[in-house]
Amino acid sequence: MNAALAFQNLTLGYDRHRVVNRLQAEIAEGSLTAVVGPNGAGKSTLLKGVIGALAPLEGRVAFDSLRREDLAYLPQQSDVDRTFPLSVVDLVAMGLWREIGPFGRLGGKRLARVDAAIAAVGLTGFEDRPIGSLSGGQMQRTLFARLLLQDARLVLLDEPFTAIDARTMADLLGVIRRWHGEGRTVLAVLHDHETVRAHFPDTLMLARELVAHGPTGQVLTAENRLRARRMCEACAGPPHVCGRGAT
Amino acid sequence: MIWEAILQPFADFGFMRRALLGCLAISVGAAPVGVFLMLRRMSLTGDAMAHAILPGAAIGYLVAGLSLGAMTVGGLIAGMAVALLSGFVARVTALREDTSLAAFYLISLALGVVIVSTHGSNVDLMHVLFGTVLALDDAALILLCSIASLSLLTLAVLFRPLVMECADPQFLRSVSGLSAFTHFTFLALVVLNLVGGFHALGTLMAVGIMVLPAAAARFWSAGIGALTVISVCIAALSSLSGLLLSYHYSLPSGPAIILVAGTAYLVSLMLGPSGGLLAQALPRRHTETATEHT
Numbered sequence: 001m002n003a004a005l006a007f008q009n010l011t012l013g014y015d016r017h018r019v020v021n022r023l024q025a026e027i028a029e030g031s032l033t034a035v036v037g038p039n040g041a042g043k044s045t046l047l048k049g050v051i052g053a054l055a056p057l058e059g060r061v062a063f064d065s066l067r068r069e070d071l072a073y074l075p076q077q078s079d080v081d082r083t084f085p086l087s088v089v090d091l092v093a094m095g096l097w098r099e100i101g102p103f104g105r106l107g108g109k110r111l112a113r114v115d116a117a118i119a120a121v122g123l124t125g126f127e128d129r130p131i132g133s134l135s136g137g138q139m140q141r142t143l144f145a146r147l148l149l150q151d152a153r154l155v156l157l158d159e160p161f162t163a164i165d166a167r168t169m170a171d172l173l174g175v176i177r178r179w180h181g182e183g184r185t186v187l188a189v190l191h192d193h194e195t196v197r198a199h200f201p202d203t204l205m206l207a208r209e210l211v212a213h214g215p216t217g218q219v220l221t222a223e224n225r226l227r228a229r230r231m232c233e234a235c236a237g238p239p240h241v242c243g244r245g246a247t
Numbered sequence: 248m249i250w251e252a253i254l255q256p257f258a259d260f261g262f263m264r265r266a267l268l269g270c271l272a273i274s275v276g277a278a279p280v281g282v283f284l285m286l287r288r289m290s291l292t293g294d295a296m297a298h299a300i301l302p303g304a305a306i307g308y309l310v311a312g313l314s315l316g317a318m319t320v321g322g323l324i325a326g327m328a329v330a331l332l333s334g335f336v337a338r339v340t341a342l343r344e345d346t347s348l349a350a351f352y353l354i355s356l357a358l359g360v361v362i363v364s365t366h367g368s369n370v371d372l373m374h375v376l377f378g379t380v381l382a383l384d385d386a387a388l389i390l391l392c393s394i395a396s397l398s399l400l401t402l403a404v405l406f407r408p409l410v411m412e413c414a415d416p417q418f419l420r421s422v423s424g425l426s427a428f429t430h431f432t433f434l435a436l437v438v439l440n441l442v443g444g445f446h447a448l449g450t451l452m453a454v455g456i457m458v459l460p461a462a463a464a465r466f467w468s469a470g471i472g473a474l475t476v477i478s479v480c481i482a483a484l485s486s487l488s489g490l491l492l493s494y495h496y497s498l499p500s501g502p503a504i505i506l507v508a509g510t511a512y513l514v515s516l517m518l519g520p521s522g523g524l525l526a527q528a529l530p531r532r533h534t535e536t537a538t539e540h541t
Contacts, residue, residue, distance in 0.1 A: 010533075069422075071421075073421050075506045076419065078418075079415055079417040080414060080415045081288075081414050084286060084473070085281075085469040085471055086414055094411055094418060097422045101423075102404070103407075220370070
């Protein structure tokens with residue numbers, strides 16, 4: 001199996017404080033991988049490293065055949081200005097940017113795809129609602145619809161189900177399964193281990209360093225979780241000493 | 248007759264016609280820019296930029312006297328320098344853009360005041376501060392109309408990335424390299440319109456025709472297209488009424504125009520159907536927003 005991306009001795013951090021330390025792992029093409037770990041383990045930082053928002057302090061993220069355009073990223077806290085006068089359709093249609101750019105026409109065929117994406121996340125009937133009037137769950141559905149249109153080969157999700165109701169979560173998990181079925185690579189930071197066990201075949205456990213990576217059943221063990229917690233507690237001091245006393 | 252009060256001044260006096268044309272050009276260019284300033288929550292940035300322009304205009308005046316070209320170029324250079332420096336500091340340091348902008352515009356403003364005060368109290372220079380809308384020559388009118396055309400053209404070309412940069416900058420950065428370009432082009436438009444505006448309304452009042460009509464329009468509609476049209480109409484009507492008020496009651500023209508725009512804002516704040524105070528106080532509307540929050 002080909003690796004969609006490989007973390008090669010990847011070290012990421014802010015202001016020289018290491019948050020992810022010498023990570024070595026390969027994410028297989030078409031895999032559905034959950035990234036788990038205690039708070040402060042560097043999960044979100046890792047995704048920022050993948051999209052290139054954060055330059056590595058050491059090592060690199062190697063992409064096999066993926067280009068920048070093949071990535072789609074849903075941040076933990078999206079920057080969407082909810083007071084901005086946009087409708088659901090407007091926001092979802094932004095997902096077509098790579099196709100239409102600043103001048104391309106958003107014609108009938110493309111609008112039909114926008115409507116299909118909105119239907120796929122269960123928001124039919126909400127097309128013309130201003131984004132300011134949406135609930136948290138509806139907003140997350142809208143952002144997933146935009147991700148659908150981005151048609152990305154690698155989808156990165158940072159805690160997509162935080163503060164989301166159970167029904168929305170079930171629907172959005174359906175979207176993730178659909179991506180998996182289409183052979184796209186999905187990397188999702190998640191907190192809830194039950195969700196991970198039920199829906200994610202692979203898991204990468206992170207505690208600033210790699211704890212374990214592989215089939216979810218073998219990674220999410222009590223032993224690994226304890227080890228991850230200890231490693232992060234050992235790192236609770238000055239972050240740069242992380243990794244020395246924690247083996 | 249009422250039509251005499253409105254038409255007579257423009258029929259009789261060329262300087263009134265020129266003033267009206269200049270102000271309409273400023274309205275058409277600056278009001279849509281002001282709408283995006285408001286939507287980006289950058290209205291105060293416009294104010295800061297207006298102050299930042301002062302030393303450039305002052306130096307231009309010192310070098311070449313009351314020359315349209317020198318003061319325009321000076322103002323553009325000062326405004327762009329402050330915009331670029333504060334944007335640069337915000338992108339490479341932990342300081343946010345509003346703080347770095349405040350720092351640079353204060354330096355620029357202090358520099359401008361020092362230059363103005365050490366070189367005597369010249370009446371012409373007061374005109375720079377408070378505008379010379381009743382003395383616009385051909386070159387100034389051509390400049391104002393060119394700025395308005397360029398602004399509309401640029402907004403049309405950049406419309407999509409600009410909306411995305413306002414609504415979800417993180418997303419635009421993730422799909423396109425246009426984010427920084429869009430941001431700085433927009434800031435350049437702000438500076439350009441302020442520089443154009445100061446010839447007519449003065450550096451202190453120029454930002455008013457940009458910010459007030461947009462703020463007023465927000466109480467009448469929420470859509471971007473409607474906001475733009477409404478704000479241009481408010482700006483144009485304010486220009487017309489302000490000029491007439493200043494003609495009939497011998498008021499300074501620039502401040503009169505801005506005061507009318509300010510009145511339009513206050514009336515909209517009270518009566519505007521889109522979130523105005525009266526609309527919010529109506530009971531039906533109140534319960535509707537209350538249920539949406541639960």
